[in-house]
Every structure is written in C-alpha cells, then in structure tokens.
Amino acid sequence: MPAVVGTAAEVAQYDPLATLEQMGIPVIRQWLRDTWGAWSPKHRVVILAQGLSPTQERCVLAHEIEHILAGDVGCGGMAGLRAERLADLHAARKLIALSDFCAAVQWATSEAELAAELGVTGWILRTRAADLEGGAQWLGTSKTGG
Secondary structure, eight states, rough: OOOOOOOOOHHHHHOOHHHHHHHTEEEEEEEEEOOSSSEEEEEEEEEEEETTOOHHHHHHHHHHEEEEEEEOOOOOHHHHHHHHHHHHHHHHHHSSSSHHHHHHHTTOOHHHHHHHHOOOHHHHHHHHHHHHHTTTTGGGOOEEEE
C-alpha cells in the first residue's frame, strides 16, 4: 500500500502559496510559452504562467515546491524526467488525501468531475490514482515508505 501523506484535513488545508511564503520564496507571474511553472534555483524564485485557474496554480505550485524540497536544479535528461515525475507524485500525495479520493471516486461520474471535487487538475488526479494503484513503483519509491 502506498504511503499516505497527512490526514484528509491536513491535505485539504495544504496551501502551496502559503508554504512558499513561509519558505521565503517569491512567486512571479509572467507569460510562459511552453510550461505552467518553473523553479529557478539560481534566483530562488518560482515563475508561474499568467492566466492559470486557481486549481492549476495550486497544483503547479505544489509541484514546484517538491522540486525545491528535493534540491532539483535542472530538468534535462533522464534524471530530469525522474525529478519531474517525483515532483508530480509528491505533490499529488499532498494535494489529494486518500480518504477524500476514496469518498469522491464512489460517486463521481467522470475524471473531470472527480478532479473538480478534489480541487486538482486531471494530471495530478491521474498521478495520484496511479500511485494508489501501485503505478508509481517504477519510480524507485517504496510502496510502504513513500
């Protein structure tokens, strides 16, 4: 069984923007051509694409926080791909409590409805679902230790 990060109440209260503020890392919103967000370790700033919905912003910021916590400095090559997937996985675990997922999946009639109920993007929802199904095992993470 995959590791569960926090209780449903803790996950529901997870506010990536507040977390970044506590870390002293500013968020700059600007036009980005091919991504929704980026962590710049050199400048110690998170850059967020303009025009994102509040749900998209929350998910992107959670993802970028995971890069910061992991000490990631680039996204090139296989190491970069693994870092991206791990950032998605850890963000999804923080954004979607197991209990909330299990409750909502019982009645949601579509992926979009489930994602909206959980307050996440479809990408983060699919990442968490794969994690709960054991699909993240190939990432080299422990199914019991996270």
